[in-house]
Amino acid sequence: MFDDRSPIYRQIAERITADVLNGVLLADEQVMSTTQYATYYRINPATAAKAFQQLVDEGVLYKRRGVGMFVSPDAPAALRARRRESFFGDVVDPMVAEARAIGIPLGEIVKRIEQSMNEDVR
Amino acid sequence: MTRARVDAEGTVPPVTVDVEVRQLRLSYGRTVALDDLSLSLPGGRVYGLLGRNGAGKTSLLSVLAGFRRASAGEVLVSGEPVFENSRITRQVCLIRESGDVGDGDDRVKETLDIARHLRPSWDAEYARRLVDRFGVPLDRKVKDLSRGQRSALGIVVGLASRTPLLMFDEAHLGLDAPSREAFQEELIAEVGASPRTVVVSTHLIEEQAPLFEEVLILDRGRLVVQEETDTLLARGTTVTGHAAAVETFTAGMTTLGERRLGRTVEVTVFGDLDDADRVRAGQAGLDLTPMALQDLFIHLTDPDVHRTDPDGGPR
Amino acid sequence: MSRFRHWAVARLLFSTHLPFLVLLWVPVAVLLTAAAGVVAVVGTVNHSVWDIAVPILRWFALGYGAYLTTRMLPLCIAHGRTRREFMIQSSCFVAALTGVLGALLALGYLLEKGVYGLAGWRQQLADERLFDAPDQFWLIALCYWVLLLLWTTVGAFLGAGFTGADEGWGVIALLPAVVLAILASVATGINGLPFVSRLLGESSLGLPIGMLSCLAGYAVGLAITWGLVREIPVRTRTS
Numbered sequence: 001m002f003d004d005r006s007p008i009y010r011q012i013a014e015r016i017t018a019d020v021l022n023g024v025l026l027a028d029e030q031v032m033s034t035t036q037y038a039t040y041y042r043i044n045p046a047t048a049a050k051a052f053q054q055l056v057d058e059g060v061l062y063k064r065r066g067v068g069m070f071v072s073p074d075a076p077a078a079l080r081a082r083r084r085e086s087f088f089g090d091v092v093d094p095m096v097a098e099a100r101a102i103g104i105p106l107g108e109i110v111k112r113i114e115q116s117m118n119e120d121v122r
Numbered sequence: 123m124t125r126a127r128v129d130a131e132g133t134v135p136p137v138t139v140d141v142e143v144r145q146l147r148l149s150y151g152r153t154v155a156l157d158d159l160s161l162s163l164p165g166g167r168v169y170g171l172l173g174r175n176g177a178g179k180t181s182l183l184s185v186l187a188g189f190r191r192a193s194a195g196e197v198l199v200s201g202e203p204v205f206e207n208s209r210i211t212r213q214v215c216l217i218r219e220s221g222d223v224g225d226g227d228d229r230v231k232e233t234l235d236i237a238r239h240l241r242p243s244w245d246a247e248y249a250r251r252l253v254d255r256f257g258v259p260l261d262r263k264v265k266d267l268s269r270g271q272r273s274a275l276g277i278v279v280g281l282a283s284r285t286p287l288l289m290f291d292e293a294h295l296g297l298d299a300p301s302r303e304a305f306q307e308e309l310i311a312e313v314g315a316s317p318r319t320v321v322v323s324t325h326l327i328e329e330q331a332p333l334f335e336e337v338l339i340l341d342r343g344r345l346v347v348q349e350e351t352d353t354l355l356a357r358g359t360t361v362t363g364h365a366a367a368v369e370t371f372t373a374g375m376t377t378l379g380e381r382r383l384g385r386t387v388e389v390t391v392f393g394d395l396d397d398a399d400r401v402r403a404g405q406a407g408l409d410l411t412p413m414a415l416q417d418l419f420i421h422l423t424d425p426d427v428h429r430t431d432p433d434g435g436p437r
Numbered sequence: 438m439s440r441f442r443h444w445a446v447a448r449l450l451f452s453t454h455l456p457f458l459v460l461l462w463v464p465v466a467v468l469l470t471a472a473a474g475v476v477a478v479v480g481t482v483n484h485s486v487w488d489i490a491v492p493i494l495r496w497f498a499l500g501y502g503a504y505l506t507t508r509m510l511p512l513c514i515a516h517g518r519t520r521r522e523f524m525i526q527s528s529c530f531v532a533a534l535t536g537v538l539g540a541l542l543a544l545g546y547l548l549e550k551g552v553y554g555l556a557g558w559r560q561q562l563a564d565e566r567l568f569d570a571p572d573q574f575w576l577i578a579l580c581y582w583v584l585l586l587l588w589t590t591v592g593a594f595l596g597a598g599f600t601g602a603d604e605g606w607g608v609i610a611l612l613p614a615v616v617l618a619i620l621a622s623v624a625t626g627i628n629g630l631p632f633v634s635r636l637l638g639e640s641s642l643g644l645p646i647g648m649l650s651c652l653a654g655y656a657v658g659l660a661i662t663w664g665l666v667r668e669i670p671v672r673t674r675t676s
Binding site for chain 1: 306
């Protein structure tokens with residue numbers, strides 16, 4: 001269920017983040033409890049709690065004492081902005097490096113991108 | 123970082139019991155099962171106890187539960203000695219694979235009834251639900267149960283005892299996969315509802331590892347590792363690549379094992395790698411992969427590896 | 438309810454073992470009456486069948502004592518009870534249990550007297566008994582009480598001796614076991630070991646000395662049991 005590359009709590013945090021980005025979780029919506037997450041993924045509740053804590057620190061979730069965790073109202077926008085910032089570093093730069101390594105001219109990549117732009121228009 | 127756990131939902135966790143073991147020694151006649159073992163388990167966490175057969179897991183748990191008296195050293199739960207201390211033993215439950223809680227000719231429901239009599243914290247209603255969930259036939263004699271059903275009965279007794287210190291020693295033996303999942307779910311629900319100190323010894327390392335906050339590895343009666351599961355996992359790395367490059371890269375590191383396939387070498391190193399190391403590996407064309415807990419465990423308890431010095435080449 | 442929590446072991450034994458063991462008395466009584474009937478058909482009844490048969494129960498007591506220390510004790514420890522709790526509470530239970538059984542056995546003599554009287558059979562008791570008439574209810578009950586009490590205790594420490602940390606103690610415990618078992622038989626005259634009666638003759642201790650030495654023997658038996666049980670491990674069972 002989980003890959004071995006990063007701690008489980010971080011993978012859960014990433015999954016919740018993805019849900020917020022995709023609109024599966026809406027602003028000010030309550031998230032499932034740590035125990036529910038823990039039971040679902042069959043992990044220690046403390047691990048789930050750690051993921052939640054990380055998301056609170058990042059401002060994605062906020063805590064209502066005695067009620068539970070909720071999605072921050074500005075989280076979807078903030079996350080999208082953050083993703084946009086890191087997009088070129090995370091996605092484009094490695095793609096360019098890979099293309100260079102295996103000998104694909106950058107012009108071809110640009111052509112491919114223009115192609116999909118045209119498809120979008122149609 | 124403070125050890126006290128604050129629930130993400132902001133609820134205040136109830137008081138939990140700590141375990142403290144100092145210079146514990148346990149011998150059976152001339153055989154030494156545990157030797158100069160010291161460890162401390164802060165309350166409210168789930169611990170995984172790993173070790174090869176005969177490493178002393180059952181011995182340690184038996185002493186923690188007051189099943190045996192330590193030959194030397196101290197065993198404290200909530201700061202008090204365990205052995206023959208009824209105030210403590212009633213807060214402790216150990217379920218061993220051998221099934222101490224059910225007698226051959228007793229029926230399952232009689233076994234549960236005995237537990238109800240003897241355990242002040244027994245939750246009969248929960249026991250009923252668990253028996254249902256695990257499909258243990260109430261009217262059958264314990265000796266007529268299948269291996270898996272007997273293990274399930276042990277798990278039912280352990281969970282329904284609802285003690286602050288709960289220990290399972292290979293309690294899942296013979297359980298089928300769905301029942302093992304059910305066991306995990308129940309355990310998670312239990313510690314989620316109210317933090318408990320739980321120790322689980324197991325050989326099914328990969329399957330159970332996500333449950334453990336901390337991992338303890340015993341080897342030949344001694345504690346080899348006690349570490350948070352995430353931290354421990356981050357420490358084991360497999361370096362794969364061209365023999366010469368791997369040798370240069372791993373020089374000075376603690377290596378746990380080595381495998382060769384032609385010119386390709388795979389070396390396991392133990393210790394934190396920083397970003398500079400990762401960059402260096404990338405430049406040398408080496409592949410770094412995190413180790414699974416099971417592989418890490420195998421290497422850390424390998425009787426041959428301990429004798430090699432970190433810088434030593436192939437033996 | 439929490440007031441009785443400290444006596445959980447005793448409560449368990451009283452609520453499950455006592456009724457079971459007491460109810461065993463009914464089939465035994467019916468069976469022995471039937472046996473007497475069979476004897477009457479074949480020949481003539483000129484001995485108390487009850488008096489011949491029930492002394493065998495001390496072997497049952499021996500087995501029950503061993504069961505207590507080899508099975509019940511580990512079970513109690515596994516459920517968070519201490520050896521001390523078990524020792525104190527099970528001893529009280531055994532004293533009460535054997536008392537009840539002694540009374541039931543004495544009652545058996547009385548009932549048999551009634552049945553034999555109606556049938557016109559002769560209810561002859563064995564010569565060596567400390568009691569000599571079936572209607573000496575209290576004396577008979579007392580005799581069976583100390584007999585079963587001692588034999589249960591012997592069974593308990595033998596069981597603990599042979600399953601404890603060191604089986605060697607079991608062998609050593611055989612000596613006091615034999616002494617206490619013979620003491621009980623000699624003192625009460627309830628004797629199934631022919632060579633012993635030939636060796637020691639009929640019950641020669643008399644009532645006061647016999648009973649006092651049995652109680653002293655019981656104290657010794659308890660001390661031996663505690664010595665063997667106080668650090669007994671719960672073994673890993675291989676099954």
